[in-house]
Amino acid sequence: MGNKIALLMSRKILILSQAYLETTTDAVCQWLDYYQVPFLRLNGEDLFQWESLDAIPQNEDIAAVWYRRKVFQFPSKYSLKKEHTPTNYTLKRFLIDEFNGLHSLLFHTIDRQKWLNDPVIEDNLNKLHVLMLAKEYGLQIPFTEVVTRKTSVVALLEQHPELIVKPLGECIMVEDENDTKFKMLTVVVNASNLHRMPDQFFPSMVQEKVEKKYEVRAFYLDGAFYSMAIFSQNNQKTKDDFRNYDQERPNRTVPYQLPADVEGKLRKVMQELHFGTGSIDLMVDRHGAYYFLEVNPAGQFGMVSFPCNYYLEKKMAQVLSKAYLYEKEIHQ
Amino acid sequence: MMEFLNIYANCQLVHGANMSLLCDLQLHKFYHIPNDTFEVLQYLKQHSIQDCIAHFGEDNQEAIDSYIHFVVKKEMGFIDDRLLEQLIPIDFQWDRFTPVTNVILEYNERLNYANKFVGDLFDLNVQALEIRCYHTVQLDHLLPLVEMFNDKTLRVIKLILPYDGSISLNDLETVVKKNPRVKSIWIHDAPEHKVEKIFNDTVAVVSLARPINACTACGEISSSYFQSNMELFSESQHYNTCLNRKLSIDYNGYIRNCPSMEQHFGHMEEVELSAVLKDPLLKEYWGIRKDDIDTCRDCEFRHVCTDCRAYLEEPENRYSKPLKCGYSPYTNEWDVWSENPLKQAAMDHYGLRSLVK
Numbered sequence: 001m002g003n004k005i006a007l008l009m010s011r012k013i014l015i016l017s018q019a020y021l022e023t024t025t026d027a028v029c030q031w032l033d034y035y036q037v038p039f040l041r042l043n044g045e046d047l048f049q050w051e052s053l054d055a056i057p058q059n060e061d062i063a064a065v066w067y068r069r070k071v072f073q074f075p076s077k078y079s080l081k082k083e084h085t086p087t088n089y090t091l092k093r094f095l096i097d098e099f100n101g102l103h104s105l106l107f108h109t110i111d112r113q114k115w116l117n118d119p120v121i122e123d124n125l126n127k128l129h130v131l132m133l134a135k136e137y138g139l140q141i142p143f144t145e146v147v148t149r150k151t152s153v154v155a156l157l158e159q160h161p162e163l164i165v166k167p168l169g170e171c172i173m174v175e176d177e178n179d180t181k182f183k184m185l186t187v188v189v190n191a192s193n194l195h196r197m198p199d200q201f202f203p204s205m206v207q208e209k210v211e212k213k214y215e216v217r218a219f220y221l222d223g224a225f226y227s228m229a230i231f232s233q234n235n236q237k238t239k240d241d242f243r244n245y246d247q248e249r250p251n252r253t254v255p256y257q258l259p260a261d262v263e264g265k266l267r268k269v270m271q272e273l274h275f276g277t278g279s280i281d282l283m284v285d286r287h288g289a290y291y292f293l294e295v296n297p298a299g300q301f302g303m304v305s306f307p308c309n310y311y312l313e314k315k316m317a318q319v320l321s322k323a324y325l326y327e328k329e330i331h332q
Numbered sequence: 333m334m335e336f337l338n339i340y341a342n343c344q345l346v347h348g349a350n351m352s353l354l355c356d357l358q359l360h361k362f363y364h365i366p367n368d369t370f371e372v373l374q375y376l377k378q379h380s381i382q383d384c385i386a387h388f389g390e391d392n393q394e395a396i397d398s399y400i401h402f403v404v405k406k407e408m409g410f411i412d413d414r415l416l417e418q419l420i421p422i423d424f425q426w427d428r429f430t431p432v433t434n435v436i437l438e439y440n441e442r443l444n445y446a447n448k449f450v451g452d453l454f455d456l457n458v459q460a461l462e463i464r465c466y467h468t469v470q471l472d473h474l475l476p477l478v479e480m481f482n483d484k485t486l487r488v489i490k491l492i493l494p495y496d497g498s499i500s501l502n503d504l505e506t507v508v509k510k511n512p513r514v515k516s517i518w519i520h521d522a523p524e525h526k527v528e529k530i531f532n533d534t535v536a537v538v539s540l541a542r543p544i545n546a547c548t549a550c551g552e553i554s555s556s557y558f559q560s561n562m563e564l565f566s567e568s569q570h571y572n573t574c575l576n577r578k579l580s581i582d583y584n585g586y587i588r589n590c591p592s593m594e595q596h597f598g599h600m601e602e603v604e605l606s607a608v609l610k611d612p613l614l615k616e617y618w619g620i621r622k623d624d625i626d627t628c629r630d631c632e633f634r635h636v637c638t639d640c641r642a643y644l645e646e647p648e649n650r651y652s653k654p655l656k657c658g659y660s661p662y663t664n665e666w667d668v669w670s671e672n673p674l675k676q677a678a679m680d681h682y683g684l685r686s687l688v689k
């Protein structure tokens with residue numbers, strides 16, 4: 001009862017996240033606490049407790065939405081008993097779709113302009129489309145093609161000494177019968193390993209391999225960029241993809257200022273996608289040229305915030321509280 | 333071709349009276365370097381390697397090359413055909429989402445901690461709690477206190493317990509399993525100094541041969557406590573690294589900035605947290621930086637060292653150097669602080685004589 005009245009009286013920030021392994025969300029929530037901005041953190045896990053559709057947050061109670069994550073894990077009682085059966089994957093997929101069917105109802109019940117990022121675009125982001133968009137706005141992208149035959153790869157290798165193969169969607173983790181996990185990584189194709197390639201294959205995205213000097217991860221928030229350069233140390237293991245972390249000799253991660261014209265073009269891409277926030281990956285080659293790689297709208301910004309001392313969790317809370325104060329003003 | 337040394341922004345040079353420190357804040361290392369090396373590295377932040385050699389003289393080329401080699405070998409920088417202007421300096425801002433980040437509690441079995449003050453305090457998203465037990469305690473008496481914080485956002489609990497032959501590593505493991513917030517355990521007055529790991533090697537149990545039987549055991553400055561990291565380095569630029577946003581509940585239940593400080597702010601059963609936090613006296617020392625403190629301001633360790641404002645070399649001078657530091661930045665020598673004849677009067681003032689043999 002008391003809760004209901006409070007809800008009617010003030011609008012809140014809605015944070016969609018997960019219950020576990022979310023130090024970034026935890027920190028943003030604690031900053032909001034500190035600023036005394038009311039918020040509702042809805043973890044995907046909470047949906048398993050809903051008794052009725054009435055539990056869904058109502059549009060009029062929400063000032064702004066930050067959509068960070070869906071769910072970490074379904075409650076263990078819904079995990080499938082017999083592992084590694086052929087239908088297992090289908091069933092898992094079915095449960096995920098069922099969950100998403102409920103979760104994404106929020107995208108429609110809460111006004112689209114209250115969302116920091118347009119949730120529908122975010123959930124249906126297409127990597128190729130984003131690359132084309134970046135190119136359209138004047139950003140350089142690595143030469144990108146989708147191919148199905150070895151002969152096409154041979155032809156491309158005449159123009160580019162090396163190519164990389166990347167998923168069009170997301171990298172996945174695969175498990176074998178012994179539960180050993182394998183992470184999908186970026187693979188390099190060149191004249192010396194071409195013989196291992198079949199003549200015809202599933203449509204695959206290939207990109208020109210840029211000789212990089214360093215990578216840049218730029219976190220975008222409310223029009224501003226907080227960028228970090230990533231220097232992979234003379235270390236073969238991390239050369240192609242800095243996500244292949246090396247504990248012994250970690251990459252150097254330091255604050256970076258992107259040139260104004262690169263920022264301007266990136267800003268346009270973000271606006272076009274209706275994203276108020278996101279992580280952008282770029283690469284810089286030996287001559288200092290910038291290559292746009294991808295946008296990750298739900299980017300984990302802790303990995304930029306801490307090494308550069310940017311206080312992005314605090315800045316995120318400030319952006320959300322601005323939205324809250326604005327809403328409060330117009331409703332008084 | 334001109335060559336330049338780019339030093340990463342998280343590798344910071346700190347100049348001292350006689351020597352300097354190169355702090356690798358990312359890899360948590362630091363290197364004691366001569367001031368000459370400091371001068372050269374500082375110069376290289378603006379000039380090419382060729383200019384640097386011209387500036388310091390051909391005679392010094394070998395030395396300069398060796399300094400550069402050192403930085404590159406330790407991966408604290410790289411050589412390029414220019415100084416990359418996009419590699420901007422770090423803004424060493426410091427802030428936290430709570431008015432109190434750390435709490436020290438001197439545990440007293442006769443007190444009841446399930447009160448409003450403690451509840452309010454931990455609602456503030458306090459990050460770390462240290463529970464100090466000077467005297468033998470029964471674990472099952474202590475546990476309710478540890479469990480009191482289960483619904484709070486507290487992240488880390490450190491337990492300090494006296495050595496007790498009847499408590500096994502297994503018992504401690506049980507405590508940690510039930511309370512994963514307990515991230516480290518110190519056992520004082522133990523037969524020998526050793527470090528053991530429990531809970532899949534994630535929690536250290538450190539046995540100390542010396543007793544910690546009163547707050548007067550605190551405040552020791554030693555190079556083994558130095559830390560080269562972003563949190564301490566940035567806080568040290570603006571605030572006191574011992575007292576800023578800290579609060580303690582002393583053995584008798586009185587609220588203090590730190591258990592060793594003379595000033596108290598009332599008893600936890602009697603005062604309101606909000607009133608304590610509003611009291612300007614609580615924050616009196618929070619803004620005293622290492623750069624403001626005598627001697628420390630000339631010390632190359634000042635941003636990797638934590639301060640102590642409770643025991644001072646000159647008790648009446650709030651800007652005086654910590655009493656329990658034996659280092660001199662002017663001679664670069666470490667002495668046993670308690671044997672220093674100049675410190676005897678201050679030791680008497682704080683009643684610290686009995687501590688040292």
Ligand code: SF4
Nearest residue numbers: 628631634637657659
């Ligand atoms: S002189 Fe000051 S900064 Fe230097 S080691 Fe001693 S206490 Fe620390």
